[in-house]
Amino acid sequence: MAKYQRRGAERAILRALKNLGGSASRDALRDSIVEDPDSGFTYEDVFNKIMSKNGHKYNPFEFDFNFGINNLYATGYVEQPERMKDVVLTEKGRLRSSEKFPTAKEKKIVDKYWTDHVKLNREKRKAKAKEVTEPTEEEDDETSDTDAWKSELIKQLNSFTPRKFESFSRLLISKMGVKIDAKLGKIQSHDHGIDGFGYFESDEFRTTRVAIQSKKFANNAVSEPEIDKFKGVMDGFNAEYGIFITTSYFTDAAKQKAVKGSKSVTLIDGRRIAELVAKFQLHVTPVETFTLDDYYFQKD
Incomplete structure (x- = not known):
């Protein structure tokens, strides 16, 4: 695996925002990128973690991603970012080409923004002066708290037995509106080549047959042959579409294969599992916390 090279993510963020209609969550932006x-x-650039010199794992892309969003705010491309809220394009962001960022003038604006940012943090934290012009990796905490549970979730799912993971997959998919078949919905993968079967009723009261496949992959991506094999099994059950769920991710070829032909397959990777678990609060407990405002850092 090639080592991640730190670089600006602003253009990628702008492209993603435009592809998503001008407003999106940070998770949606990462997926779009x-x-x-x-x-x-x-995918490896965006989601893989590496070991720091201090012995803890971190995602270096997050620093480029969060710096990028703040740089876009400083130069007027996005509205002021807020924790846990969507990133939103401004009129300038909608009209300007992402390829033109940054101009020489914008580079100066970015440099001044981070210089002022560091000075403000020094005052708030009453810290000793540090000769830096932008936050260090240790200062970037935008996602450390909010995303830690997602990494822990995937770690625990990968520790599940195949039987328990298949059961979890059926539970998650049932929350998505698929009614699991009393008989076929609980078969094991070694029996028939699928991990579940159910029915989805649309708003028009049309019922479709859904085949389910689940795979734990700690380090490898799901490739095109896996999707092709699943589609072949779907035919044996006369399923009209399928859902393939994995703790890993899907290759580009697998994504293309999933939507080819008359029967499509919905792909749910590890990141999307976490989003769905949060959405349905599936065996998780939401935790609220507080941050101190300027009052606690101001002098008398």
Whole structure:
């Protein structure tokens, strides 16, 4: 695996925001960046973690990603970012080409923004002066708290037995509106080549047959042959579409294969599992916290 090279993510973020209609969550932006072949970032770049000198794992892309959003705010491309809220394009962001960022003038604005930012943090934290012009990796905490549970979730799912993971997959998919078949919905993968079967009723009261496949992959991506094999099994059950769920991710070829032909397959990777677990609060407990405002840092 090639080592991640730190680089600006502003253009990739702008492209993603425009592809998503001008407003999106940080999770949606990351997913869009991965799916965009011209973003300059791969799945491994965006989501893989590395070991720091201090012995803890971190995701170096997050620093480029969060710096990028703040740089876009400083130069007027996005509205002021807020924790846990969507990133939103401004009129300038909608009209300007992402390829033109940054101009020489914008570079100066960015440099001044981070210089002022560091000075403000020094005053608030009453810290000793540090000769830096932008936050260090240790200062970037935008996602450390909010995303830690997601990494822990995937770690625990990968520790599940195949039987328990298949059961979890059926539970999650049932929350998505698929009614699991009393008989076929609980078969094991070694029996028939699928991990579940159910029915989905649309708003028009049309019922469709759904085949379910689940795979734990700690380090490898799900490739095209896996999707092709699943589609073949779907035919044996006369399923009209399928859902393939994995703790890992899907290759580009697998994504293309999933939507080819008359029967499509919905792909749910590790990141999307976490989003769905949060959405349905599936065996998780939401925790609220507080941050101190300027009052606690101001002098008398």
